[in-house]
Amino acid sequence: MFWYHEETKHSYDSVHRNPGQLDWEMQPIPYKIYPAGNYVKKVFNGDNIEENFLYHIGGLTAKKSYPGVEYFLRINPSAGALYPNELYFQVRSVEGVADGIYHYETHSSSMVLLQEITEKTGLEPYFGFGTAMKGYLFLVSALYYRSAWKYRDRAFRYCLLDAGHLLGSIEASALLKPHAVQMVYALEREKLNRMFGFEAREWFVSGALVAVPMADREVEPIEFELPYVDGTRIFRRYPMIEKVYRETEALHGCKRAFLPPKFSYTEERLRETIIARRSQRGFGGEAITKGQFNYIMEAISQPILSDCDEDVSVYVVINRVLDMPLGLYRDDTYLKYGDYSQQAGYLCLGQYSLAAQAAVTFFLTSKADNYQPLYQKAGVIGHRLYIASGYLGIGCSGIGAYYDDEVNIFLENDEMVLYALAIGK
Numbered sequence: 354m355f356w357y358h359e360e361t362k363h364s365y366d367s368v369h370r371n372p373g374q375l376d377w378e379m380q381p382i383p384y385k386i387y388p389a390g391n392y393v394k395k396v397f398n399g400d401n402i403e404e405n406f407l408y409h410i411g412g413l414t415a416k417k418s419y420p421g422v423e424y425f426l427r428i429n430p431s432a433g434a435l436y437p438n439e440l441y442f443q444v445r446s447v448e449g450v451a452d453g454i455y456h457y458e459t460h461s462s463s464m465v466l467l468q469e470i471t472e473k474t475g476l477e478p479y480f481g482f483g484t485a486m487k488g489y490l491f492l493v494s495a496l497y498y499r500s501a502w503k504y505r506d507r508a509f510r511y512c513l514l515d516a517g518h519l520l521g522s523i524e525a526s527a528l529l530k531p532h533a534v535q536m537v538y539a540l541e542r543e544k545l546n547r548m549f550g551f552e553a554r555e556w557f558v559s560g561a562l563v564a565v566p567m568a569d570r571e572v573e574p575i576e577f578e579l580p581y582v583d584g585t586r587i588f589r590r591y592p593m594i595e596k597v598y599r600e601t602e603a604l605h606g607c608k609r610a611f612l613p614p615k616f617s618y619t620e621e622r623l624r625e626t627i628i629a630r631r632s633q634r635g636f637g638g639e640a641i642t643k644g645q646f647n648y649i650m651e652a653i654s655q656p657i658l659s660d661c662d663e664d665v666s667v668y669v670v671i672n673r674v675l676d677m678p679l680g681l682y683r684d685d686t687y688l689k690y691g692d693y694s695q696q697a698g699y700l701c702l703g704q705y706s707l708a709a710q711a712a713v714t715f716f717l718t719s720k721a722d723n724y725q726p727l728y729q730k731a732g733v734i735g736h737r738l739y740i741a742s743g744y745l746g747i748g749c750s751g752i753g754a755y756y757d758d759e760v761n762i763f764l765e766n767d768e769m770v771l772y773a774l775a776i777g778k
């Protein structure tokens with residue numbers, strides 16, 4: 354098993370020995386803001402189709418207030434609501450949006466022009482394209498300290514899962530256009546990280562393409578140097594995370610996935626689902642129907658267009674689905690029968706109100722090689738699970754905390770356990 358995954362496993366002992374006090378002095382901020390005055394900022398306007406598309410990827414949708422504290426939740430979920438990812442994008446030849454390279458400024462719900470492009474230059478070559486691409490090229494980064502502040506070395510896993518959710522969010526919003534989205538992992542990361550001025554505190558982990566090639570329009574790689582802009586307020590290095598990023602940025606033996614996914618939905622209801630999405634804080638132990646289960650399985654099993662498609666296994670614990678026997682299920686087959694709801698709750702660090710009270714609990718695992726793409730794929734699948742469940746009025750929650758080895762024993766496999774999720778009512 355990959356050393357980083359092995360070293361960041363939770364076990365009953367590690368969790369109870371190390372309850373993890375948070376140092377509030379060291380709390381990072383979850384926003385990156387390019388200094389006003391130096392950059393042109395355009396606040397998203399809901400009447401503009403393109404800006405509406407962008408808003409539906411990562412906009413703010415809820416405010417939480419506690420005495421002395423106020424924070425915002427977003428269209429995309431994030432482990433611990435720490436939001437370690439930032440989004441950047443190039444726009445070319447899209448009606449209603451000026452060409453350029455932008456930062457997605459979540460805090461003010463706007464796009465900030467970082468760099469102009471020309472007919473002959475752009476980011477395309479860093480994505481592996483020699484021709485101009487009409488549409489959007491997205492880049493997802495991770496500012497790992499935002500998550501490591503709480504989750505320490507395990508945070509790199511959450512940076513990747515959250516990045517996968519952001520890719521899934523791009524996919525969901527693009528369904529409103531409608532347009533297919535291709536995930537891109539083979540990026541010239543080192544060069545891009547340098548040009549964007551990240552200074553080893555932020556790194557690109559993936560890209561996504563909502564674009565089509567423009568025939569006979571060759572482009573050269575654009576060159577620029579952006580200044581470093583602080584996106585955390587405070588920072589501490591995590592050498593293990595630095596090491597795992599460096600070791601996993603080069604990809605090996607990637608398979609391309611060419612088949613586009615097919616989803617069944619109406620645009621208006623999908624739009625409402627995207628805006629209303631939240632993580633369920635506990636389930637009431639109600640069952641879902643087999644029809645609902647099948648719809649959700651169909652959505653999460655659709656192919657994901659990607660330049661590095663790694664195999665991720667989806668294990669399903671059926672706790673409460675009408676007309677379905679209880680048990681552990683994978684690929685339309687029961688691996689074992691029985692009521693495993695309490696066990697699922699225990700395995701997810703005792704989060705019984707989620708994993709035991711859920712109608713269905715999921716465990717995603719993989720034994721593939723390319724750690725960044727395979728982990729982000731688990732996040733994309735997780736995002737589809739949120740959206741497909743929400744579309745049917747069923748709740749969902751990601752669960753990043755579980756006892757890794759004990760999950761393996763339960764599943765009777767020895768793959769890396771990437772993510773757990775629960776759905777229900």
Ligand SMILES: Cc1cc2nc3c(=O)[nH]c(=O)nc-3n(C[C@H](O)[C@H](O)[C@H](O)COP(=O)(O)O)c2cc1C
Pocket residue numbers: 426427428429430431432433434511514515518630631632633634704707750751752753754
């Ligand atoms: C990768 C990931 C792991 C998560 N793990 C847990 C978890 O273990 N327990 C939990 O209650 N919520 C978990 N959540 C839900 C987050 O707490 C939630 O997304 C965040 O607070 C933002 O709220 P929202 O999803 O309602 O917008 C997880 C979410 C993600 C994306």
